[in-house]
Amino acid sequence: MATSNILKEPQLLRLGSLFGGLRGDLTGGLTAAVVALPLALAFAVASGVEP
Numbered sequence: 080m081a082t083s084n085i086l087k088e089p090q091l092l093r094l095g096s097l098f099g100g101l102r103g104d105l106t107g108g109l110t111a112a113v114v115a116l117p118l119a120l121a122f123a124v125a126s127g128v129e130p
Contacts, residue, residue, distance in 0.1 A: 123129070
């Protein structure tokens with residue numbers, strides 16, 4: 080019977096894989112914010128309301 084990885088790896092090593100995608104997530108969130116904010120302002124101006 081195969082043992083699970085939880086028993087083989089210490090907790091601290093597993094945290095590295097948990098936060099491994101954090102840099103990509105932050106980059107994606109920042110990119111979306113940079114695109115969405117000017118777009119929202121443009122829609123407000125186009126509809127005639129103050130941004």
